[in-house]
Amino acid sequence: MTLSERNIIEHIRKIAGRPSVQGLIRGIGDDCSVFGGPGPWLVSTDMLVDGVHFNRDWHPPRLLGRKSLAVNLSDIAAMGGIPRYILLSVSLPPGLSSEWLFQWLGGVAEILSEYDCALIGGDTVTGSELNISVTVLGEQHPAGSLYRSGAGAGDTVYVSGVLGSSAAGLAILKHMEHNAEQGLKDTWQTLVDAHLDPVPQIQTGQILCASGWVTSMQDISDGLATDLSHICKESAVSALILAEKLPNHPVLDDVCEALNIRKLDCILRGGEDYQLVFTVRKGGEKTVEDLLQGQGKTAYPIGTIEKGRGLFLEKSPGIRQEITFQGYEHLA
Amino acid sequence: MTLSERNIIEHIRKIAGRPSVQGLIRGIGDDCSVFGGPGPWLVSTDMLVDGVHFNRDWHPPRLLGRKSLAVNLSDIAAMGGIPRYILLSVSLPPGLSSEWLFQWLGGVAEILSEYDCALIGGDTVTGSELNISVTVLGEQHPAGSLYRSGAGAGDTVYVSGVLGSSAAGLAILKHMEHNAEQGLKDTWQTLVDAHLDPVPQIQTGQILCASGWVTSMQDISDGLATDLSHICKESAVSALILAEKLPNHPVLDDVCEALNIRKLDCILRGGEDYQLVFTVRKGGEKTVEDLLQGQGKTAYPIGTIEKGRGLFLEKSPGIRQEITFQGYEHLA
Secondary structure (H helix, E strand, C coil): CCCCHHHHHHHHHHHHCCCCCCCEEECCCCCCEEECCCCCEEEEEEEEEECCCECCCCCCHHHHHHHHHHHHHHHHHCCCCEEEEEEEEEEECCCCCHHHHHHHHHHHHHHHHHCCCEEEEEEEEECCCCEEEEEEEEECECCECCCCCCCCCCCEEEECCCCCHHHHHHHHHHHHHHCHHHCCCHHHHHHHHHHHCCCCCHHHHHHHHHHCCEEEEEECCCCHHHHHHHHHHHHCCEEEEEHHHCCCCCCHHHHHHHHCCCHHHHHHHCCCCCCEEEEECCCCHHHHHHHHHHCCCCCEEEEEEECCCEEEEEEECCEEEECCCCCCCCCC | CCCCHHHHHHHHHHHHCCCCCCCEEECCCCCCEEECCCCCEEEEEEEEEECCCECCCCCCHHHHHHHHHHHHHHHHHCCCCEEEEEEEEEEECCCCCHHHHHHHHHHHHHHHHHCCCEEEEEEEEECCCCEEEEEEEEECECCECCCCCCCCCCCEEEECCCCCHHHHHHHHHHHHHHCHHHCCCHHHHHHHHHHHCCCCCHHHHHHHHHHCCEEEEEECCCCHHHHHHHHHHHHCCEEEEEHHHCCCCCCHHHHHHHHCCCHHHHHHHCCCCCCEEEEECCCCHHHHHHHHHHCCCCCEEEEEEECCCEEEEEEECCEEEECCCCCCCCCC
16 A cells, blocks of 8 residues: 555544544544634644654554654643644655554544544655654633642642653663563563553543642653753742652562663653642642542652742752752753 | 754744733643634644755745745635634754754744734754644634635636746746856746745635635645645535636746746646635625725636536637646655
């Protein structure tokens, strides 16, 4: 099968059709798509480049299709919103097989279905490298949006799940590339999955938004250190996080020892966990924890918001270390 | 100056700030931007790759910045809508100078200002080639949206301006690359400008939408033959266009003769003129022409919609030739 633009567009039209999505007035097929509804609307966009943000050598196309959308849905989760529409552009290098492409689109279709989103636009072009650009539109939660600004002294800092799994998963994949004969340890698969197929915390974001107790929130894409620093900067506060409180998957220790990587680096700077980091106003801790638990979700308190500026880590009682902006950035 | 992501984002934040744009609740700086307003909303996206959709050898960065947005605004024009918000992602190759980038962003800022749009999101990444992905959001015109479907037998087909200029301009640029010593003829500059700095027909689109007489519309990005074929297909009609009625810039003949290119090819298949092609219901021709003329705009009747399927060209009285889908596609 040839990778003609028309082939691809026909295929995309098939997976795009989700008449159940309310408010969609005109989908793919005209100069613009048209959507209505009360709003307000949330919008975010990400660009993913082969070899920079993902690696086709170890990223199965279906999972990459899922992740291409998931990382954008995570931005909607970070505001507490409801994802609705996706626009998906892709630049295809000449050597890319149609099998790869259709598996990738299969992963895209899965996420559309799982989160009840409609694909309402996009572009397919040729280029020398695979480049995936996704725009997501969501509706604001009736309770409003949660911003990075809003944290206040005395708030408790929480994360919605374990950290460092994705970074460790990536380290495992890189290790396996040169040591394939060792085989992947069964127990390590969870961390590999965390990297290849992250789960956007849509439901958790909405629960937190509705609770009325959350003062700021963002998703952890670049690592806790970087992302919590954004909250501190935008809220004009500082944060103190306690190393002993930082949650990680039980197998992380084993992986870090085996691969000789620093566990705290994975947790603080690893990035791509796509959990939420958020702050809860004093007095609301139990309410928020109970609300999440009632829906089978967990939240881990990891520290507190304080006056001042900067992000600090307490490794042992009384010993603080500033870790502001020590997460990694994709672009140096 | 180094091209750090933070440099670029700081610069983008500066050009993005347009508090005059109504309905913008939260701009760049959080996980999502947030916008309100009654809607419905129009959305479209395009991906542009260096060497495929543009050529940095002859495309000055400022004009490329303008065109990067203009081709997207043209999709809003094609629906009769009002452009509001832009999201702009770019993959930057290692060798790109900061001077180039900031000139390009200067062009972006010009278009934002000229069309009163706000830049509300984006992403900057590294890649091996320059890739520009733009998403535009607009408000639907109070009179509704004009789709490709809607043309009926008896309608007159119009275009909003001269055709073939962009294709001829591109031919001139390619010619000049190998014959720089000849110098560019002054009279040819208009065609070069048409290619490098196309003008989205926003006002014309809105006038046509408000007129109540226009039954279908789209912008001419891939060439009249391809784009009018889309209208025919979506409207389940055929169209007959008259070669003698097709408008072109007076200097086009001179260029085509000098460069040995076929004038009719430029006009029918050239693409990238970003004029509008639209159909007017029988009886509304004069009203529409007068409305446009009253705003200093022109429309050229080029043929009629008929029953049946396909797109036909009448080169001389009674001699019809089918030209359906003979425009070019960017991706074979």
